[in-house]
Amino acid sequence: MTQSPELIIQKKIMNKIISKKNFSENVVSLDIEAPLIAKARRAGHFVIVRIDKDGERIPLTIAGSDIEKGTITLVVQKIGVSSTKLCSLNAGDYIEDVVGPLGKATHIDKFGTVVCACGGVGTAPMLPIVEALKKAGNKVIVVLAARTKDLIILEEQMRQYADEIIIMTDDGSYGTKGLVTNGIENVINREKVDLCVTIGPAIMMKFVSLLTKKYNVPTVASLNTIMVDGTGMCGACRVSIGGETKFVCIDGPEFDAHQVNFDEMMMRLGAYREQEQAAFAKYKEQL
Numbered sequence: 001m002t003q004s005p006e007l008i009i010q011k012k013i014m015n016k017i018i019s020k021k022n023f024s025e026n027v028v029s030l031d032i033e034a035p036l037i038a039k040a041r042r043a044g045h046f047v048i049v050r051i052d053k054d055g056e057r058i059p060l061t062i063a064g065s066d067i068e069k070g071t072i073t074l075v076v077q078k079i080g081v082s083s084t085k086l087c088s089l090n091a092g093d094y095i096e097d098v099v100g101p102l103g104k105a106t107h108i109d110k111f112g113t114v115v116c117a118c119g120g121v122g123t124a125p126m127l128p129i130v131e132a133l134k135k136a137g138n139k140v141i142v143v144l145a146a147r148t149k150d151l152i153i154l155e156e157q158m159r160q161y162a163d164e165i166i167i168m169t170d171d172g173s174y175g176t177k178g179l180v181t182n183g184i185e186n187v188i189n190r191e192k193v194d195l196c197v198t199i200g201p202a203i204m205m206k207f208v209s210l211l212t213k214k215y216n217v218p219t220v221a222s223l224n225t226i227m228v229d230g231t232g233m234c235g236a237c238r239v240s241i242g243g244e245t246k247f248v249c250i251d252g253p254e255f256d257a258h259q260v261n262f263d264e265m266m267m268r269l270g271a272y273r274e275q276e277q278a279a280f281a282k283y284k285e286q287l
Helices: 005-013 035-040 081-088 120-135 155-159 180-190 202-214 262-269 273-286
Strands: 017-022 027-033 046-050 058-066 071-077 097-102 113-119 139-146 164-169 195-199 219-222 238-241 244-247 254-256
Touching: 035 058, 035 071, 035 097, 046 071, 058 081, 058 097, 058 120, 071 081, 071 120, 113 120, 113 180, 120 139, 120 155, 120 195, 139 155, 139 180, 155 164, 164 180, 180 202, 195 202, 202 219, 202 262, 238 254, 238 262
Parallel strands: 113 139, 113 195, 139 164, 195 219
Antiparallel strands: 017 027, 027 071, 046 058, 046 097, 058 071, 219 254, 238 244
């Protein structure tokens, strides 16, 4: 039995791109019509996006929502074929599937002083966490890190909630020259830090974790980059947490960073790099 045309239209109306903003050549922000997800989502939740009926499933953390407009905000970086296709869409276009909210929401409480350390597009999923932590009564210090000034995103939005913003760039083109860990350590050395939350590339989160472990600062890391299916069915997002196997999509995506085997995670993240590069090269040839 075929689905009625009315139902197909109803489905697609729910996934319309309302607006698009380019942060840089390779990073875009999309506001997508998804009223039920906008109403239900909490800080830390993610969605699974499928661009078209033949597309792969992409996990993306929800960067924000507008309940009145019925939209969610997703920040996407061009990395492979699917993310590049998604970034090429414009306002008025439709996405085949947007499923969520998925995962466990961030545990929000009044901890005291919280350092939120994010790198690159990791700033996007950190934004709702910073907002929630501030509303819970915490002092929130945000360390924004990137290779260069042009890759710093959402600074003004962060300033709406953070008590302090520390910007670190590898080349010193903006803020202070240095790594995210330099910014965190400076804060730890001047005042008591009760919690650190980190989101960004796996290698960044590994060194943030090593630093905070040295100073006995409890740390939470988001491992969403390793997810595929998003529902616990494929097993691709398995990670070792304190010697136990966990699935990022259903047990996380956030875990005690000091218990994460980052070396294993990074090895698994690169398992299909050659195939991904070959697929991307083929895609560019077809353009």
